[in-house]
Amino acid sequence: MALNIHNVTAINRHLNNELSMSHVYLALYSFFMNEQYAFQGFARFFKHMSYKSSDNAMDILNYQNLRGGDVSISNIPMPIFVILNNNISPLFQAIYYILNLELYNYNTLLVNHNISRDTGLKTFQDKFLKKQLKLHNKLRLLLRQLDRVGNNGIGLTLMDDDMYDRY
Numbered sequence: 001m002a003l004n005i006h007n008v009t010a011i012n013r014h015l016n017n018e019l020s021m022s023h024v025y026l027a028l029y030s031f032f033m034n035e036q037y038a039f040q041g042f043a044r045f046f047k048h049m050s051y052k053s054s055d056n057a058m059d060i061l062n063y064q065n066l067r068g069g070d071v072s073i074s075n076i077p078m079p080i081f082v083i084l085n086n087n088i089s090p091l092f093q094a095i096y097y098i099l100n101l102e103l104y105n106y107n108t109l110l111v112n113h114n115i116s117r118d119t120g121l122k123t124f125q126d127k128f129l130k131k132q133l134k135l136h137n138k139l140r141l142l143l144r145q146l147d148r149v150g151n152n153g154i155g156l157t158l159m160d161d162d163m164y165d166r167y
Contacts, residue, residue, distance in 0.1 A: 006115075007069070012070075014128070015071070018054075019057045022050045022054045024081075025046045025053060026047070027079040028043075029046040039160045042094075042160055044163065045166070048167045063124055089146055089150070095139055098139065106133075109125060113125045
């Protein structure tokens with residue numbers, strides 16, 4: 001069954017959101033690999049997340065083609081995030097930033113999921129909604145841990161080492 005124009009548009013929006021998130025994660029990877037910050041563990045996490053977002057985008061693109069929809073990839077905006085010098089860890093600020101972007105993506109997907117009458121599309125979107133919820137939990141836990149360890153010191157170094165081992 002072919003997709004209607006509303007579903008094609010919703011799928012393309014989701015595709016472009018994933019590509020945009022991949023771009024943001026890649027920028028954060030570069031930022032935290034820089035010798036000024038040198039958080040290699042968190043940089044690896046951001047790189048890993050960039051790959052996951054790219055993989056998600058490829059799954060969405062393939063689904064759109066499978067269902068006969070037209071894939072439309074829009075310009076990906078340059079990531080804009082500003083690290084403030086306000087005694088809050090740059091890592092905390094970055095994780096908070098991406099959590100908010102991921103929440104926006106989740107809410108956009110959820111709205112499209114709820115208004116769609118296409119059960120095949122809803123089933124496809126279910127896996128992304130579940131992934132998003134798990135990611136939100138992971139990011140919130142990271143924020144809580146970063147809040148506990150503070151802006152510098154051995155706790156932050158140990159946390160970065162742990163992230164390096166995990167990713």
